[in-house]
Amino acid sequence: MLAIATCLVANICSAIHLWTLLLTLLTLLLLADYLKNRRPKNYPPGPRRLPFVGNLFQFDLDVSRLHLGIQPFVKKYGNVISVNFGYISSVIISGLPLIKEAITGMEQNFLKRPSLAARQHVFKNNGIVFSSGQTWKEQRKFALTILKNFGLGKKSLEQCIQEEAYHLVKAIGEEKGQPFDPHFRINNAVGNIICSIIFGERFEYDDNQFQELLKLADEIICSEASMMSVLYNVFPSIFKYLPGPQQKLFSNWEKLKLFVSRMMDSHREDWNPSAPRDFIDAFLTEMTKYPDKTTTSFNEENLICTALDLFFAGTETTSNTLRWALLYITVNPEVQEKVHSEIDRVIGHGRHPTLDDQDSMPYTNAVIHEVLRMGNIIPLNVPREVTADSTLAGFYLPKGTMVLINLTDLHRDPKEWDTPNVFNPEHFLENGQFKKKESFLPFSMGKRACPGEQLASCELFIFFTALMQKFTFKSPINEKPSLKFRMGLTLAPVSYRICAVPRL
Template sequence: MTDTESLMAGIWARIHPWTLLLASVTFLLLADYLKSRRPKNYPPGPWRLPFVGNLFQFSLELSHLHLDIQPFVKKYGNIISLDFGNIPSVVISGLPLIKEALTHTEESFLSRPVIPTRKRVFKNNGIVFSSGQTWKEQRRFALRMFKNFGLGKKSLEQRIQEEALYLVEAIGEEEGQRFDPHFKINNAFSNIICSIVFGKRFEYKDGQFQELMKLIEEIVCLEASVMLMLYNALPSIITYLPGPHQTVFRNWEKLKLIVSRMIDSHRKDWNPAEPRDFIDAFLTEMTKYPDKTATSFNEENLICSTLDLFFAGTETTSTTLRWALLFMTLNPDMQEKVQAEIDKVIGHDRQPRTDDRESMPYTNAVIHEVLRMGNIVPLSVPREVTADSTFTGFHLPKGTMILPNLTALHRDPKEWTTPAIFNPEHFLENGQFKKKESFLPFSVGKRACLGEQLARSELFIFFTTLMQKFTFKPPVNEKLSLKLQRTITCSPYNYHIYATPRQ
């Protein structure tokens, strides 16, 4: 050993382990500080902790995150900065700023953020959270397929009407007894998207269908857990720990396997010249691109896009109808007004049609108020800044996550006379339906919900059909609650009601 080596060995031997630990912690803190330093003119916000950011300043319940953010908005203004672990975020409030961010400057804010849970399962595949060429190709194709398979046509409306009657039949089997409408409603909405994606509907008790629904329900609940929030903040650490995040990842893999098997089944009798559904059409599209590196039309994207459509086509609309029945049960006078309008315009026997909406302003207003108060996706689907940008004087670095504050927008006392109270009059003027510019449940701009037209048709037909056939009442001596369940959307807790057939 040389003299230099001996000297270094002696120095290391004299260094106390605590000194090494302190030096390591100091280095990590300095690295975190340098990495997360904010530029001049960055939006204001509360203090943040190293590594976890503002994470522990919230209740760690994803279903309440939008509520926890509002005090910071009041304190710091309509553009505030928050850090969710290592994800720098900016919350934008107020109609003018939200519209500017999502429409006028949307080329800078067009991408989706790379959220660790989505990256683990989908990478950059699918429709909802993909970006760039993949998103453009998949969204364009999905819109074309919706149109080809009936969106805006009588054929799809008839499928919705048919499924509404299956739902009426399922509720009628309760024979007026106390029941939970949750899974019946989920089944009905899922079958609409199934008819587009898989080319068929499922019986509510079908084993494969129930497995799909169970896996999705578990994901919806577990993705709102504390462990999933921590995973998104600190994926490199949490990924090795046990917890609900592991169940979520297993469930997604099971769903992928189910869809993969359905694709294999389609291939057996697939006729490229006569596509029966979304899967058939996607398989045909794949044949147009021999070089798979130049396109997003591959089997992994087919699986992910199918899951996106199935998930989005089930969760948000079914949750909205659950809120609708809850609000009607809690407001019997409003339920009576809806039923009186149905009796006048449609009658007892004819099925509701989407073009009945124009003649039913009160029912239309009720559905819109359900969407406002239900607030299903309260911070919209996040965007990401694609390049260093300036927004209303603030500097937003590339990679910043953008969260439109729909909660504040839909509860703004300047826009709504009774913002915290269910009131269909918000959408009525002199007895006629009135559109509201400050109403954006489906977002706005190029990345607005691609299924908005389908969702609106479904909600009107399902809701009106149920109001036509039943009167919904609360159980005796049981108080119904408007509290939020812990899920990734704003969902009511499961509740029980009575459905009395109308004569």
């Protein structure tokens, strides 16, 4: 009996010791979390954070809705607010004066990209979009040179876009006015422009391999915004071992990298260093200038990553904008009618649209810009990171803080736009003439602005005008078009069907 009692007491003591140990450990973890994440003096205000997860669960974990969840806090706390995504300390900047001060006036302190775990897993510090330092400087400069050398701002590239617009119009015309989903036809057309620069070729709309490539890219855009991908970025040491969408994401990236790698190998077979045909040829030539690969970013891995960055940047935003454009002019038939009238007056039906027509078509130009404003493709811009302790609007921003630029608030600011929540091309017209507003920043500004802005602008005008020249777009009978957006790193419209009725 005594032995039983002794054993029972020992078990109780062991249990007490275990609970004491656990409580002590929890207390230490909470203390460490507090010390690591306590707000320094003059740090921007923001919602109260929870231990370990920060403000993560105060927002929809679907990244594509983050910009909406942030706006109530902006109204409450002001134009510089702080939020924590787990251990990622972030600051959101709103309002044109502060945005300009941060990304142009203090640009050197805001040039770096944050090291997000999912992106690092695939790209390391390679490519253009999320690279920093020497790699970013070398790759951006090289990419701009290649875009210029292979036609940007020249008639040759404009003719390439016109030819692709012809193929797109033909493909859509084959639907004979019946309902269809324009998603991948538009993706294919826009993708062919950047592919002609990167790979030196375009792909037919029935090319199975290229269609698979477009679908992989589409899956990546969606899965990078998934809850599991967000959690991977916040807690990579845990989620890299768990199954889920993040593993499929990495698998899809590897498939795309393999596609580019094979294109690179194919180029090598008949590569002439003195006569580059495209981006890959030019990059291979550049690599020969640096025998010591440790001193430069010109290597095979960077070729693959930069090519993929160019492909995504050159396809995703422009194709999304065109899909939003078809949706908005369908929902606003009076706008479509005015665009048709301007096209008929300036271009007619007998020739292709050219960039020279742009200045004579202020209304069409205004419609395209209003689509960019309302479509809000990249609502919080591409994130940046503070590289040195800084002060903005009197607030202290420590080195390493992630910075998000609130383009959603800027593009819907009632101080800047007469009807901020209504599709209204008049926002970009003054006395009947086109006028671009300072508060319009879909391509960002400064050194980190989108290097393909000029290319995107050319594509949008020619593609949109060519489609409007040939078709009247209508909703299918008994189908109401939706202006909702789907989950994704960029804001794209949910899948929709449309009727392209040929104009006589």
